[in-house]
Amino acid sequence: MKTILPFMVGAVIGLIGSAQARPLDAIRSTGVLGLCAHPNSLPFANKAGDPPGFQVELGRALARELGVSLELDWIITRYQMRSAGCDILLDVIADREAQGETNLRVSKPYYRTGVILAVPQASKLTSFKSLDGQTKVGVLVGSFAAMIISQRRVPISTFGFEVDSLEAVANHEIDAAAVTPAAASYFNLTHPDKALRILDRDESEANLNWNVAVGMFRPDDNLREAIDAAVERLRADGTIDRIYKRYGVVLQTPK
């Protein structure tokens, strides 16, 4: 994942507040673990709450493991987590370089994901390799998929929201959507009448695959160890798998 570039902070430097590190002792003494999540990003998280999103459910499970309750802070971009003062972020790429200037430290990974193709059921497409100059692929603006696919001279169509790209496939406006497995799986769960075929990830393209971990903002060693142990327990007893499955997502083992 070395080519994954740092998350941008650019124009928003001024919004970053002076956040304090939150050691495990402080979290336990206040009885609260802070989770930052996007308020409008199902299946990841949803401020409206029904369903709350797998990040919120996993955050609650992690807080229980630490013996505290979960406090949610809703952010729209990652740099806001510093001023929000939360402790963790979920579904982060388990790569220090990828986290760049966010200063997030990552836990041991708990699943593997990346970018897949969602295609109509009758599509002849079988993998990224079968894309050609005649197939139009929906991509998220500013994503690796946008760059990699367009460099192969495959026509792309840029979207700001993965669900819009999936809708465009379902409506036969484009031939495939390059999206996260979570978004595609949740789309199928919530649109059974329009369900798409989800192709397997292609591990041969390093930048379109990554492990996922808990991101921690300035943790002490105790918090890192506690989060790692909690993740391990929740993986072992099937809690994490069950949470994601409620959103139609089948997790794959980290690599």
Added chain:
Amino acid sequence: MKKHLGYFSLPVAVAIGATLAASSAFAQTVDTARIEAAGQNDWLTYHGSYKSHHYSPLAQINTSNVGNLGVAWMHIPGRSTRGVQSMPLVADGVLYYTGSYSRTFALNGATGELIWHYFPELDEALVKRQTHSPYNRGVALGEGKVYVGTVDGRLIALDAKTGRVAWDTKLIDSQKLTVGFTGAPLYAKGLVIIGAQGGEWPGRGPIFAIDAATGKKKWEFLTVAGTEEAMKTWGGDSWRTGGGGGWMPGTYDSETNTILWGTANPAPLYDWSGADYKTQGARPGDNLYTSSVIGLDIDTGKLKFYHQELPHDAWDFDSSVGEFVMLERDGQKLIVHPNKGGFIFVYDRNLAVKNVWRLVQNINFVKDIDPKTGALIGRRDFTAGKVTDPPLCPFIGGGISWNAGSYSPKTGLYYKIGQEWCMTLDVQKTTPVTTPQAQLNIGADFKMAPPPGGEIYGHLDARDPVTGVKKWEVRYPEPPLGSVLATAGNLVFVPDSRGVIHAYDAETGTELWNHNNGTGHQGGIVSYSVGGKQYIAVTAGFGGMLADEYGPNFGGIYKSMPRDDGMLVVFSLK
């Protein structure tokens, strides 16, 4: 809300006269003809008049007596998150202005006495997570109403007499895009025009026209691919997420029946295409109509003419900033418009380029701009990676910022702030995407840097608006960010970033007076008259995307300057 009367309280008789003048205001209405005429006692639209001179023909305060200027009254709007950025408006002795969160006030222009206030109920959860928020840059007046935009995507009309809501129209799905309105609206010909934020966000930057009487939408123009021709300039269907917007108010040209508006940059803000930007990168092509000036038919919203100041803007030097100064030279009717990159464009009334000149010395994003055609010469397009030697000039804050300059018909000079600063840059091809929607779409890390071989500074220039010939210049250690006001009293007022408001002789640049307001300026300044007395009103209060860079980069006074405070300060002769 708190209100302070100044130390120099007015005599009772004058105060009563002023109150009467204020209350009689409502017998008159602000309409297109009145804004066009720009009566000397008022300030009826953001740019002063449709001619956008930001100039007051009042001369009671002048070079001989400006030394006697003192605070008449102050008003503190409260909850001034990220400072006060509004341009006050004045009609018949009543001053209207806004604070953060679109809190709107009507005050007696002579005494500061509150007539009414309106605090809109906003989607606070949404506002909290916005980036370019919650400041507001002012209102529009027309047909007995006060119009104000909100950061949660609404345009609201208030009864000018009472502050009661006349209508409240939702225009943008702010929940999805997180953008709304921070710029002031424009009233003209029975319509209220307002442009959306959007430069770095994955939208299409609409400009809306709303029926001033009913609040119903009359038309909408998409600054990103708003025509068939424009759609072809966005490779990879990148128009879907093109950014754009028109976040500052334009103006109205009654002779051509045209709305003139400046548009924002495309998204992602920085591109990694290198020289192959027509076919490569995140948004291949010229990206019409971003970083452009456009002329829209006011009745239909159809595009009549345009000039794209920066085709495929890869530097965030958009055209939303600044005024459309209308003037005549040698029988030609011209429009002067600044671009954030530090150039001043001179157009005819159909936006055909007549000249381009440099206000700012430190520019290297292009070698030059052809003054005859407006074509960019020697553009500097980046591939992914670091940009350090030389740094990119100007800094992302612009060679010219969003606040307004001023043109004095009396001296024939254009008074405009230039900013000399640069930045290092790390252009990124992509961002790791782990949520199912695009986030703030910048595409680079950057850091302020001094110009090669020099220091960061700002300057007020007095220039010929058409040729750019400089008559005089005043320098500041840090670039001022507020608007400039010229008056018929042969004065130019500059509210600076340290908190000092300066008055200069408009002919020579000699400083004649100053006053410390105690906090940085980054908003509007106007002049008006009530009961025969001239006033100067300026907003003070620092904070926001650009002002927040001052503490870390300049230290000193900016380290302790509050980011969430501010006020309106009104001056008159003692």
